[in-house]
Amino acid sequence: MEPFRVHILGCGSALPTLRHFPSMQVVECRGKLFMVDCGEGAQLQMRRSGLSFTRVGHIFISHLHGDHCLGLIGMISTFGLLGRTAPLHIYAPAPLGPMLESQMQLFCADLSYEVAFHPVDTTVHQVVYEDRSLTVWSLPLDHRVPCSGYLFREKPTCPHIRPDMLEAYHIPVSQINNIKAGLDYVMPDGTVIPHQHLTTPADPPRSYAYCSDTRYMPSLAGLLQGVDLLYHEATYASDRLEMAANYYHSTASQAAAVARDAGVRQLVIGHFSSRYNQEEVLLNEALTVFPNTSLAREMAVFDV
Amino acid sequence: MEPFRVHILGCGSALPTLRHFPSMQVVECRGKLFMVDCGEGAQLQMRRSGLSFTRVGHIFISHLHGDHCLGLIGMISTFGLLGRTAPLHIYAPAPLGPMLESQMQLFCADLSYEVAFHPVDTTVHQVVYEDRSLTVWSLPLDHRVPCSGYLFREKPTCPHIRPDMLEAYHIPVSQINNIKAGLDYVMPDGTVIPHQHLTTPADPPRSYAYCSDTRYMPSLAGLLQGVDLLYHEATYASDRLEMAANYYHSTASQAAAVARDAGVRQLVIGHFSSRYNQEEVLLNEALTVFPNTSLAREMAVFDV
Numbered sequence: 001m002e003p004f005r006v007h008i009l010g011c012g013s014a015l016p017t018l019r020h021f022p023s024m025q026v027v028e029c030r031g032k033l034f035m036v037d038c039g040e041g042a043q044l045q046m047r048r049s050g051l052s053f054t055r056v057g058h059i060f061i062s063h064l065h066g067d068h069c070l071g072l073i074g075m076i077s078t079f080g081l082l083g084r085t086a087p088l089h090i091y092a093p094a095p096l097g098p099m100l101e102s103q104m105q106l107f108c109a110d111l112s113y114e115v116a117f118h119p120v121d122t123t124v125h126q127v128v129y130e131d132r133s134l135t136v137w138s139l140p141l142d143h144r145v146p147c148s149g150y151l152f153r154e155k156p157t158c159p160h161i162r163p164d165m166l167e168a169y170h171i172p173v174s175q176i177n178n179i180k181a182g183l184d185y186v187m188p189d190g191t192v193i194p195h196q197h198l199t200t201p202a203d204p205p206r207s208y209a210y211c212s213d214t215r216y217m218p219s220l221a222g223l224l225q226g227v228d229l230l231y232h233e234a235t236y237a238s239d240r241l242e243m244a245a246n247y248y249h250s251t252a253s254q255a256a257a258v259a260r261d262a263g264v265r266q267l268v269i270g271h272f273s274s275r276y277n278q279e280e281v282l283l284n285e286a287l288t289v290f291p292n293t294s295l296a297r298e299m300a301v302f303d304v
Numbered sequence: 305m306e307p308f309r310v311h312i313l314g315c316g317s318a319l320p321t322l323r324h325f326p327s328m329q330v331v332e333c334r335g336k337l338f339m340v341d342c343g344e345g346a347q348l349q350m351r352r353s354g355l356s357f358t359r360v361g362h363i364f365i366s367h368l369h370g371d372h373c374l375g376l377i378g379m380i381s382t383f384g385l386l387g388r389t390a391p392l393h394i395y396a397p398a399p400l401g402p403m404l405e406s407q408m409q410l411f412c413a414d415l416s417y418e419v420a421f422h423p424v425d426t427t428v429h430q431v432v433y434e435d436r437s438l439t440v441w442s443l444p445l446d447h448r449v450p451c452s453g454y455l456f457r458e459k460p461t462c463p464h465i466r467p468d469m470l471e472a473y474h475i476p477v478s479q480i481n482n483i484k485a486g487l488d489y490v491m492p493d494g495t496v497i498p499h500q501h502l503t504t505p506a507d508p509p510r511s512y513a514y515c516s517d518t519r520y521m522p523s524l525a526g527l528l529q530g531v532d533l534l535y536h537e538a539t540y541a542s543d544r545l546e547m548a549a550n551y552y553h554s555t556a557s558q559a560a561a562v563a564r565d566a567g568v569r570q571l572v573i574g575h576f577s578s579r580y581n582q583e584e585v586l587l588n589e590a591l592t593v594f595p596n597t598s599l600a601r602e603m604a605v606f607d608v
Contacts, residue, residue, distance in 0.1 A: 014385055016347040040378045041345045043320040066381045066411045070374075074344045074478045077370045081318055099410055106403055 002030045002133075002205050004154065004304040005080035006229065009045035011296035012066040013235055021045055021298055022067035023212055023271060025231070026056070029151055031049030035059040035075075036210050037149055042071030043078045049299060053082055053162075058129060058137065058293045061092035063122070065148035071097065073103045084171050087114040091128050091136075093146045125223055133157075139223060141214035143248045149211040151223070152304075159199035169193055208304045212271045215245060216254035221261035229304045230264040232297065233271035234282050237267040238249075247260060251274075252282040256289035260272075271294030306334045306437075308458065308510050308608040310533065313349035315574030315600035317539055318371040325349055326371035327516055327575060330360070331456055334437050339363040339379075340514050343558065346375030347382045348486055352605060355388055363462060364440065365396035366516060367451035368424070377407045384415045390456055391418040395432050395440075397450045398423035425494070426450040429527055437461070443527060445518035447552045453515040455527070456608075463503035473497055512608045515566075516575045519549060520558035525565035533608045534563050535600065538573035538586050553577075556586040560593035575598035 005028050012020025022039025028048070033055040035042070046053060056079075061069045069092070079088060090100065097117040105113060120128055120138055123146075129136035132155070141151030158180035165171070170186055179185055185193045209224050212233040224230060234256075236251035244251050250258075252269055259267035267290050272279050279295050286293040294302070309313055309332050318323025326343025330353070339346070350357060360383075365373045367410060373396070377547040383392060394404065401421040408415060424432055424442055427450075433440035436459070443453030461486035469475070489497045513528050516537040522598055539553035548555050554562075556573055564569035571594050576583050583599050590597040598606070 014382070016351045017384060018352055019350075040375065041348060044322075044325075044345060047320045048322060064410055066378055070378050070381075071344065072410070074370055074374050077374075078320060095410060099406065102403065102406065106368055106399060107374070218579075225608070 001203050002124065004029045004208070006268075006304065007051060007207060008268075008270065008296045008298060008301045008302070009042065010039050010299045011272065012067070013271050013273055014065065015274040017274045019277075022070075022274065023062075024068075025041060025072060025210070026051055027208060027210075029152065029154070031055070032057060032131075034136070034152070035135055037062055037068040037212070038070075038072045038075060038162060039067050040070040040074075043074050045298070046075070054084065054086075056088070057086065057090045058091065060120075060128075060150045060210075061090065061096060062141070062210070063143055063145050064093055064096055065145065065213070068212075071168055071253060072096075073100070073107060076100070076104060076111070076115060077108050079113065082173065083262075084113045087116050088114045089118060089129075091118045092121050093148070094121055120148050122148040139209065139211060139220070141211060141220075142217050143215070144215045146213040147213060149209060149214070151210075153206040154205040154207065155203045156205050159202045165198045167191075169198075171198070173304070188213055197264060206304045211258070213249055215248045216250050217258070218261065220258050224258070224262035224264060227262060227264045229266050229268065229302055230259050231268045232258055232272060234269035234286060235271050235273045237276070237281050237285055253289050256286035256293060259290040259293070262270075265292065266302070267293040268302055269293060270297050307545060308333045308512070310512060310535065310606045310608065311353055311355060311600060312391045312572075312574070312577075312600045312604045312606070313346065313353060314343050314602060315576065316371070316595055317333045317575050317577055317579040318369065323581075324576065326374075327366075328372075328375060329514070330355055331512060331514075332343060332578060333456065333458070335359070336361060336438075338433075338440070341366055341370050341372040341516070342379060343376045344374040344378075347378045350379070357383060358388065358390075360392070361390060362393045362395065363398060364424075364432075364514075365394065366445070366452045366514070367449050368397055368400055368455060369449065369517070372516075376402070376463055377411060380408060380415070380419060381412050382554070385418065388417045391420050393420045393422060393433075395424050397426055397452070411519050424452050426452040429509070442455050443513065443524070445515060445524075446521050447517045447519070451517060453513060453518070455514075455531070456512040458509040458511065460509050461506045463499075463506045464562045465503055468491070469497075474500075475502070491594075510608045515562070517553055520550045521562070522565065528562070528566035530565060531568045531576070533570050533572065533606055534566065535569040535572045535574060536562055537575035538590060539575050539577045541580070541585050541589055544577075548569050556589040557593050558596060560590035563594040569596065570606070571597040572600050572606055 007023040007026040010021030023037040137151040232255035234252035311330040313328040314325030327341040331338040441455040536559035538559040539558040
């Protein structure tokens, strides 16, 4: 299968610590790199990850708190220094557009490439990006400021042709796409070979959901049914339940409840408050609700 | 003597590397912390240095290239999260003022303290900050955009009183400030004790100059005569002399020539191009021109 994985570049929250960078990650899907949130230090973490700056074509920003987007102007500037020519597409709540515009005027004179800004309506669940193999959906979240998660869904693919059958029936290569598309094969003597005999089923489309930052939203589980990998913020443990609600964040148990109710395959928790020196308390809490949970950490890579 | 030292938080240049952070440092003088340039990752490096965020009252920005100022809005935001109430003073080329204003509106709603912006005229050498014991001067530099270095000069202090003499002549404590200020002491029997007998000379005022980024400016040496510690950019080695001139940067030899011609006590070079994996080539080149040269590195502390 084509690689579809998530590279965690930062999974801390707003206050700086020596354990974490602020929120940023890269979704790698079929050779393309999609950045999701872009906290301060993004260009450094990109360098550390060894991921190619050039392959980043699209950056999705969840909301306009500094720990989720202050690294953006540095990335834009560095792309320019690296001689980028391909357009860069940025998806974010609307007020970031004019801010980026004036930052670029001040800090990135004569940029060698186009920056295309796409405002995201954080109140609706809709497609914000689409290509041949992938759609990215907005996910309305419940935070202090307008905030959207992002749901990456592979499009359905064709079944796999069986090489042994091609050989057995002497099927010409020119017929492969027809068979994959669902046409039966008719042999020169008129015998019809059903296409199901010539193929193995398509890989099931995979999906990844990024949900940071948000209050506990039981309704999210509806939008996330059957998602393979869910990254959900878990800023606090349950001893700070009230604080989580007041600051529009989630506890580890709440993140795990969303994963459980959505029936996701795997949960990764992140956006840890700086108050937790030992994040195992968050992990252990989530594990009691949803067993297949991992802690995010910088440079970790999760397969979707 | 009161501490007067420079903490290097970052000494790389614009392109991200795993060896360096971009330009940023903290000048510690008599209990106050002055930040000089504030590249991306400043709040993280502040945390790493163990320096107190609260004690930073003034930030000086040399010019509006991203690698010298993109960490500023993150610092301002984090000061707010930490509950700061003391005003923060920022000294920088004028166009940063409105940019900061709109960034703060977007990212730092309800800031708990005042940010006072002081535009710096980068074309003149003049006092931009002054307190009881220190003046900070602008230093016009020759870069692609308006750019000012900063010269920190201690004010002259009083001579030190000699405790042994206080005791020998039974001088009351109330007379100490008069004697330090240069008055002779008159004993009850009318004998005059010259103040020079009662004191040891004042510590000589110390000075630190920060010069980044600039083309080689032989005239700088005039402004820097006798400076104790000079930080001068040395982006390239002499094999890139032409590139240095084209990009308005200096070579290590040129930095050392400024130090030599100004008769400074110690030179620290920094703002290294990402092309140099081994910065010893820059150090060795500078050493042939000015022997008391050191390489800057993150978390290094230099006494002035």
